Amino acid sequence: MIRLLSSIYKEFLVLIRDRAGLIILFLMPLVLIIIMTLIQDATFRTVNEVDISMVLVNNDKDSLGEAISEGLYASDYFDIVEEIDGEKITEEKARELVARGKYKIGVIIPERATDAIRGNVDALINKSFKSFNVPGLKKRTKKSTINVTIYIDPATSVSFKNMVMSSLKEFTSQLEIEMFFKNFSEAMAQLMPGQNPIEFESFETIKYEQVYASTKEDNIVPNSVQHNVPAWTMFAMFFIVLPLAGNIIKEREDGSAFRLKTMPGSFITVMFSKIFIFLGVAFIQLILMLAVGVYIMPLLGLPQLEIGPHKIALGIMALSSGLAATGYGVTLGTIATSHEQAATFGSVSIIIFAALGGIWVPTYVMPANIRIISQFSPLHWGLNGFYDIFLRGGDISVILAESAKLLLFFVIMLIIAVVYNNYTKTK
Numbered sequence: 001m002i003r004l005l006s007s008i009y010k011e012f013l014v015l016i017r018d019r020a021g022l023i024i025l026f027l028m029p030l031v032l033i034i035i036m037t038l039i040q041d042a043t044f045r046t047v048n049e050v051d052i053s054m055v056l057v058n059n060d061k062d063s064l065g066e067a068i069s070e071g072l073y074a075s076d077y078f079d080i081v082e083e084i085d086g087e088k089i090t091e092e093k094a095r096e097l098v099a100r101g102k103y104k105i106g107v108i109i110p111e112r113a114t115d116a117i118r119g120n121v122d123a124l125i126n127k128s129f130k131s132f133n134v135p136g137l138k139k140r141t142k143k144s145t146i147n148v149t150i151y152i153d154p155a156t157s158v159s160f161k162n163m164v165m166s167s168l169k170e171f172t173s174q175l176e177i178e179m180f181f182k183n184f185s186e187a188m189a190q191l192m193p194g195q196n197p198i199e200f201e202s203f204e205t206i207k208y209e210q211v212y213a214s215t216k217e218d219n220i221v222p223n224s225v226q227h228n229v230p231a232w233t234m235f236a237m238f239f240i241v242l243p244l245a246g247n248i249i250k251e252r253e254d255g256s257a258f259r260l261k262t263m264p265g266s267f268i269t270v271m272f273s274k275i276f277i278f279l280g281v282a283f284i285q286l287i288l289m290l291a292v293g294v295y296i297m298p299l300l301g302l303p304q305l306e307i308g309p310h311k312i313a314l315g316i317m318a319l320s321s322g323l324a325a326t327g328y329g330v331t332l333g334t335i336a337t338s339h340e341q342a343a344t345f346g347s348v349s350i351i352i353f354a355a356l357g358g359i360w361v362p363t364y365v366m367p368a369n370i371r372i373i374s375q376f377s378p379l380h381w382g383l384n385g386f387y388d389i390f391l392r393g394g395d396i397s398v399i400l401a402e403s404a405k406l407l408l409f410f411v412i413m414l415i416i417a418v419v420y421n422n423y424t425k426t427k
Contacts, residue, residue: 011277014247021243025281029236030292034300036232041224041302052160054078055094055106055151062114064175068107068148071171077163078105091149098151105164106151116146121179148172223303229293230386231359234379236289237282237321238350241329244278245342248333268418275326282322306390313396314389320406321382327413328378334417353379381405 016022056072058065072078081103082089089097094106148168152161293305307314329346336342354360356370357379363371374380385402388394 008273008276011247011273015277015281018243025240025243026285026288029232029239029285030288032236033228033232033289033292034296037224037228037297037302038300040228052078052105052164053103054080055089055097055103056080056082057089057091057094057106057108058082059091059111060109060113062112063179064114064117064172065109067175068109068168068171071167071174072107075167077167095151098153101153101155104153104156104160106149107168108149108151110146110148113146113148117176117179121176124180125184225293225297225303225305226390227387229289229305230390231383233286233289234321234357234382234386235350235354235359236285237382238325238328238353238379239347240278240281240285240325241332241346241350242343244274244326244329245333245336245346246339247274248330249336249339249342268414271330271414271417275323275330278326278329279319279322282325283318286318286322308389308393310389310393310395313394313399314386316396316403317382317385317389317399320385320403320410323410324378324382324406324413327410327417331413331417331420334420350379353377356380357383359383378406378409381409 054072056069058069060066072080084093091108094103094108097103098106150164150168152164290305290307294307298304332342332346336345354377356374357363357377358374359379363374363380366374381402385399385406388398388402392398
């Protein structure tokens with residue numbers, strides 16, 4: 001016990017004397033989480049809170065052009081420009097502006113687009129009343145197609161493009177329905193003397209209510225802070241692998257490890273002292289991250305982090321994640337023969353774990369084979385556990401499976417380190 005306490009004290013002194021290392025361990029994760037949350041905040045807000053720059057060229061000057069133009073302006077999704085320096089924008093100019101990235105999207109409504117819709121409506125009604133002679137109805141049976149050209153900045157995402165297309169289709173579909181109803185009603189009035197055409201009235205029969213599913217009464221609304229704090233906390237915890245592995249390698253290079261081996265005790269005692277200190281570092285990182293989410297994020301105009309009522313579950317996840325990270329650091333420091341090896345392999349492997357674990361891209365949008373591989377990432381287990389607490393209001397019973405995986409990972413890493421250390425001693 002005295003050897004363990006002495007080793008812990010020694011590790012504590014080594015840690016606090018490395019001021020640059022302390023800044024990296026504590027300050028850099030805070031800067032990272034603030035920057036990443038600010039960057040990703042727009043993706044968690046509703047679309048109408050984001051100004052999307054758009055060039056609109058309305059050559060139709062009729063019902064379709066007016067419907068699309070009014071719909072785009074009324075939606076508040078877009079920052080629409082139709083003129084530059086008092087001059088109407090042409091199709092060629094619109095294409096150039098979007099291609100240069102000045103605007104995200106350009107919508108070109110061609111001439112006589114409304115006439116094409118009217119013709120198609122007349123053709124459909126003629127087909128419906130082909131056995132009747134409806135006075136005043138144009139005898140058209142051939143359908144025509146008109147192209148509304150949409151120029152899209154190549155740098156925009158597919159989801160953005162789909163959102164714009166969905167909005168435009170909604171505007172045109174509404175107009176087509178209104179025209180069909182009006183002409184159909186007039187045709188019926190011609191066939192039934194005394195019957196006046198029915199005025200078209202738009203109404204919403206089905207409404208959609210979005211509710212975030214939760215087993216608890218108090219729903220936690222997902223936002224950039226609720227997603228980013230657990231994600232980057234997990235990422236920061238695992239980056240203590242680098243200073244931990246570097247600490248082990250440095251002791252080996254300056255002869256401290258050899259002197260420690262000549263003293264009574266075992267390799268596990270020395271390693272547990274390092275694990276204890278760096279586990280404390282992980283807990284301090286978590287506390288600082290939570291404090292940033294609760295107190296700093298609102299000052300930057302971001303939502304406040306809701307920690308939830310299950311503090312014990314949060315503590316268990318923090319302990320499990322910290323042990324998994326320190327176990328990985330001990331193994332890396334034991335196996336690596338140089339600082340370069342530990343730094344390169346450690347940083348790259350953590351980035352791979354993070355990419356697979358859903359830190360940057362949600363796992364549900366990954367290909368099926370990658371989703372299978374992601375199930376073996378320790379950052380995926382930790383992130384899911386934190387999400388269960390921060391987003392789903394989960395308690396201890398909910399996070400036990402993910403916590404057990406992290407603890408098993410810690411044990412496996414420790415066994416590998418001990419076995420490798422004993423193997424090198426016998427050589």
